[in-house]
Amino acid sequence: MAEIYRVDASFDHGFFKGTSCAFGVFDGVHRGHRFLLDCARATASENGGASVALTFDIDPDEVFHPTRLKKLMTNEERVLMLADSGVDAVAVLPFTRDFAASSPEEFLVQTFDGTVPSCLHVGYDFKFGARAAGTVRDLDAWAAEGGTDVQAHDLKSDDGAPITATRIRLLLADGDIEEANHLLGRPYFMTGVVEPGRGEGADLGFRTANLTVPDQMRPLGDGVYAAYAHVDGARYKAAVNVGVAATFADRATATCEVHLLDFSGDLYGKPVKVEFLHWLREMRKFDDLDELVSTVKGNIAWVRENL
Numbered sequence: 001m002a003e004i005y006r007v008d009a010s011f012d013h014g015f016f017k018g019t020s021c022a023f024g025v026f027d028g029v030h031r032g033h034r035f036l037l038d039c040a041r042a043t044a045s046e047n048g049g050a051s052v053a054l055t056f057d058i059d060p061d062e063v064f065h066p067t068r069l070k071k072l073m074t075n076e077e078r079v080l081m082l083a084d085s086g087v088d089a090v091a092v093l094p095f096t097r098d099f100a101a102s103s104p105e106e107f108l109v110q111t112f113d114g115t116v117p118s119c120l121h122v123g124y125d126f127k128f129g130a131r132a133a134g135t136v137r138d139l140d141a142w143a144a145e146g147g148t149d150v151q152a153h154d155l156k157s158d159d160g161a162p163i164t165a166t167r168i169r170l171l172l173a174d175g176d177i178e179e180a181n182h183l184l185g186r187p188y189f190m191t192g193v194v195e196p197g198r199g200e201g202a203d204l205g206f207r208t209a210n211l212t213v214p215d216q217m218r219p220l221g222d223g224v225y226a227a228y229a230h231v232d233g234a235r236y237k238a239a240v241n242v243g244v245a246a247t248f249a250d251r252a253t254a255t256c257e258v259h260l261l262d263f264s265g266d267l268y269g270k271p272v273k274v275e276f277l278h279w280l281r282e283m284r285k286f287d288d289l290d291e292l293v294s295t296v297k298g299n300i301a302w303v304r305e306n307l
C-alpha cells in the first residue's frame with residue numbers, strides 16, 4: 001500500500017521533485033484511470049522518480065453539484081484504492097472553495113509551490129481551476145517555464161467510447177451492472193453499516209441486513225441483484241434489493257436490503273461491503289405477500305445455484 005500524503009500547510013512540496021504524477025479526481029478508479037496511473041508508473045521507472053496519484057480529498061462536485069452527485073465510492077475508499085493501485089504515493093489536495101476559485105495559474109502554483117514534477121499525466125480533456133477554465137494548453141504554458149513533461153493522453157476507450165465515471169454512472173442507473181463492472185475492471189460495490197429493520201424479513205422467511213445508503217452514494221438503479229457480501233472478513237453469496245421496498249413504501253427506510261445466504265447471526269452495527277454482479281429483476285410492489293415471498297425465495301435460489 002502506497003503512502004498517503006495530505007498537501008496541507010505542513011506539507012513539504014520538495015516531495016514533488018522528480019515525480020511522475022497522474023492528476024484527477026478518479027471517482028471509481030476505473031480502467032481509464034488505471035491506464036493513466038500506469039502511464040505515471042512507466043515514466044517514473046524510466047526517470048528513476050516516484051509515481052504519484054495526485055487527487056483531491058473530496059469530489060469537487062460535492063461543492064458545485066451536490067444535488068445531482070452520484071458517487072461511485074466514498075472519498076476514503078477512493079484514496080485507499082488509489083494507494084493500492086501500484087503507485088508509490090498518493091498526494092491528496094484539500095479542495096476548498098478558495099482553492100477552487102483560483103485561476104489556473106494560481107491553482108498550479110498552490111499545488112506544487114515551486115517544486116514541479118518531472119512528468120504530469122492527464123487525460124486530454126483535463127480541466128482545473130476556477131470554473132474549470134484551465135485546460136491542457138494552460139498546463140503546457142506552465143510546463144514550458146518549469147520544465148515538467150506534460151503528457152495529455154487520449155482517453156482509454158471500450159466499444160468505441162471513452163471509459164469515464166459519467167458513463168459508468170449511467171450504466172449503473174440502468175441496472176447494467178455487468179457492463180459497468182467491465183468498464184470499472186472490478187465489481188461495483190456499495191458499503192454501509194447494518195441498521196435494525198422492521199423485522200418483517202424474518203417473519204417472511206428470509207432475514208435481511210438493512211443499509212441506509214445516502215442518495216449521493218447510490219448510483220445503482222433500484223432493483224434486485226445477485227451479489228457477494230463481505231462482513232467480518234468473510235464473503236457470502238447474497239440476494240439484494242436496492243431501493244426502498246415498494247410494497248412497504250409507507251414504512252420502509254432502508255435503501256439496500258441484503259439477504260446473506262448461509263449466514264445466521266447478528267449484523268447490527270457492522271460494516272458490510274456489497275459487490276454487485278448480476279441484475280435479476282425490477283423491484284416490484286406486491287399486492288400479495290405470498291407472491292413476494294415466493295419471488296424473493298426464487299431470487300435467493302438463483303443466487304445459490306449461479307454465483
Ligand SMILES: Cc1cc2nc3c(=O)[nH]c(=O)nc-3n(C[C@H](O)[C@H](O)[C@H](O)COP(=O)(O)O)c2cc1C
Nearest residue numbers: 197198199200201239240241245246247259283284
Ligand atoms: C432479494 C430480495 C428481493 C426483494 N424484492 C422486493 C420487491 O421486489 N419488492 C418489495 O417491496 N420488497 C422487496 N424486498 C424487500 C422485502 O420486502 C423486505 O426485505 C422485507 O419486507 C423485510 O424488511 P425488514 O428487513 O425491514 O423487516 C426484497 C428483499 C430481498 C432480500
Ligand SMILES: Nc1ncnc2c1ncn2[C@@H]1O[C@H](COP(=O)(O)OP(=O)(O)OP(=O)(O)O)[C@@H](O)[C@H]1O
Nearest residue numbers: 023024025026032122123126155156163164165166
Ligand atoms: N478513459 C480515460 N483514459 C485516460 N485518462 C482518463 C480517462 N478518463 C479520465 N481520465 C483522466 O483521469 C484523470 C481523472 O479524471 P476524472 O476524475 O475527471 O475522471 P472521469 O472518469 O473522466 O470522470 P467524469 O466522467 O466524472 O468526468 C483526468 O486526468 C482525466 O482526464
